[in-house]
Amino acid sequence: AAGVIQSPRHLIKEKRETATLKCYPIPRHDTVYWYQQGPGQDPQFLISFYEKMQSDKGSIPDRFSAQQFSDYHSELNMSSLELGDSALYFCASSLAGGVGNTIYFGEGSWLTVV
Amino acid sequence: DQQVKQNSPSLSVQEGRISILNCDYTNSMFDYFLWYKKYPAEGPTFLISISSIKDKNEDGRFTVFLNKSAKHLSLHIVPSQPGDSAVYFCASEGAQKLVFGQGTRLTINP
Numbered sequence: 001a002a003g004v005i006q007s008p009r010h011l012i013k014e015k016r017e018t019a020t021l022k023c024y025p026i027p028r029h030d031t032v033y034w035y036q037q038g039p040g041q042d043p044q045f046l047i048s049f050y051e052k053m054q055s056d057k058g059s060i061p062d063r064f065s066a067q068q069f070s071d072y073h074s075e076l077n078m079s080s081l082e083l084g085d086s087a088l089y090f091c092a093s094s095l096a097g098g099v100g101n102t103i104y105f106g107e108g109s110w111l112t113v114v
Numbered sequence: 115d116q117q118v119k120q121n122s123p124s125l126s127v128q129e130g131r132i133s134i135l136n137c138d139y140t141n142s143m144f145d146y147f148l149w150y151k152k153y154p155a156e157g158p159t160f161l162i163s164i165s166s167i168k169d170k171n172e173d174g175r176f177t178v179f180l181n182k183s184a185k186h187l188s189l190h191i192v193p194s195q196p197g198d199s200a201v202y203f204c205a206s207e208g209a210q211k212l213v214f215g216q217g218t219r220l221t222i223n224p
Contacts, residue, residue: 033212043158043203043214090158092212102148103205103212105158 002027004093004106012112013081021076021109025093031055032074033094033103034066038087046089049074050096081113117141118206120215128223133191135218137204140185144206144213149178149189152201152217161202162189194222 005024013019025032034046036059045058049068060066063081068074072093078085090108119138127133135149145166150158164171164178164187171178177190191198199222204215 045212045214102160102163103207104160105150 004091004104006089006091006106006109008109009107010110010112012114014114015081015083017081017113018077018079019081019111020078021089021091021111023074023076023091023093023106025072025074025091026104029093029095029104030072031094031096032068032072033092034060034074034076035090035092036087037090037108038084041087043090046076078111083113086111086113116216117144118204118213118215120202120204120218122218123216124219124221126221126223127194129196130193133189133194133198133220133222135189135191135202135204135220137187137189137215138185139187139206139213141206141208141213142185144208146207147178147180147187148205148207148212149176150203150205150214151198152203158203191220194220196222196224198222 007022031050033048035043037043046060047066048056052068064078066076088108092103092105094103117140148163149161151161152158162173162176162178164180169180180187201217201219203217206213
């Protein structure tokens with residue numbers, strides 16, 4: 001069965017550069033979530049989208065933006081990168097519309113800022 | 115405000131014995147609860163879930179118990195196997211919010 005696909009799996013950027021991470025949800029899933037997990041930290045919710053509209057916003061820095069496209073894939077854009085942005089970014093997808101929507105996660109994208 | 119709490123950062127269990135991981139939540143709007151297993155450098159893998167209308171759900175070696183009045187859930191793994199060593203996150207869902215606990219590192223000793 002198809003899972004949540006994230007790309008790239010690993011990314012190295014320099015400070016002040018820009019990075020874009022992509023997330024392809026499970027087919028027919030209409031909701032995408034983005035999480036950030038720094039070394040030794042809990043996953044932190046960044047932002048979520050439902051039917052291409054932002055549905056919730058967490059601790060996402062102003063330097064970051066995201067969107068969900070017509071094919072339901074989502075991109076997380078990070079600008080003016082800082083060393084503290086180095087983390088594992090993983091996205092998740094689900095099919096909204098009721099109680100008990102299991103959320104499936106991708107493998108994550110490792111961002112290293114040097 | 116930590117809405118989902120896993121008060122034990124680590125747990126060590128002998129192979130073959132039962133592992134019990136605990137999780138408490140505060141938001142009564144949560145109506146669906148999930149457990150995820152996470153290895154380093156990977157995204158969380160879904161393990162088992164339970165709806166608020168149930169108090170128990172079982173899948174093989176994994177059983178999740180929900181006590182709504184206490185706002186408490188637990189994951190039982192029996193028998194524990196070395197491959198179960200990982201970080202386990204509980205998560206609570208409601209109104210399109212998914213909130214994770216801090217995670218518990220489970221180590222299964224041979």
